[in-house]
């Protein structure tokens with residue numbers, strides 16, 4: 476039996492039609508909508524800092540989350556470590572995240588084109604030129620921003636640390 480709080484958090488994880496209905500309401504209410512996307516496999520300080528900073532760029536933060544199938548094509552057959560249900564739930568637990576939507580494609584272009592957020596955000600490991608959806612968001616009068624990376628933090632680093640510790644026994 477899910478608690479009320481659990482139901483509230485997990486209700487943020489939504490399909491595209493439901494998300495678009497929420498976005499329509501938010502836009503009618505004059506809310507500034509921020510969108511970012513990623514794999515968010517093993518969460519770390521860089522992810523938290525990044526998403527908190529993204530949330531401060533508007534009123535509502537939407538996370539486009541790569542499906543497991545998409546991650547395997549992007550990051551290899553042994554990824555993700557955390558499946559999409561776990562990754563989505565962990566993101567939904569963050570108070571500054573308003574919606575999480577899983578996408579199956581290699582890029583979130585279709586999702587971003589449907590949502591047309593006011594602000595599209597990626598980490599500074601990307602440039603505006605190589606951010607999927609940037610052209611569409613800019614053409615719609617939106618902004619595209621990158622957020623400085625917190626050095627030394629990545630999901631890959633965590634995986635490599637675990638592997639190294641297992642070798643040491």
Ligand SMILES: Nc1ncnc2c1ncn2[C@@H]1O[C@H](COP(=O)(O)OP(=O)(O)OP(=O)(O)O)[C@@H](O)[C@H]1O
Nearest residue numbers: 513514515516521525597598624625628629630631
């Ligand atoms: N150290 C970091 N500081 C700030 N933002 C980050 C950091 N690492 C990743 N991000 C951002 O978080 C989002 C999700 O990235 P991703 O899940 O690929 O993180 P990652 O830790 O680099 O993963 P991996 O090691 O599997 O490539 C991206 O927009 C990325 O720019």
Ligand SMILES: O=P(O)(O)O[C@@H]1O[C@H]([C@H](O)CO)[C@@H](O)[C@H](O)[C@@H]1O
Nearest residue numbers: 512513514515581582583605606607
């Ligand atoms: O977590 P990642 O690897 O930073 O997220 C990827 O971002 C890509 C980016 O938006 C390309 O401009 C995207 O195409 C990919 O699907 C991952 O979300």
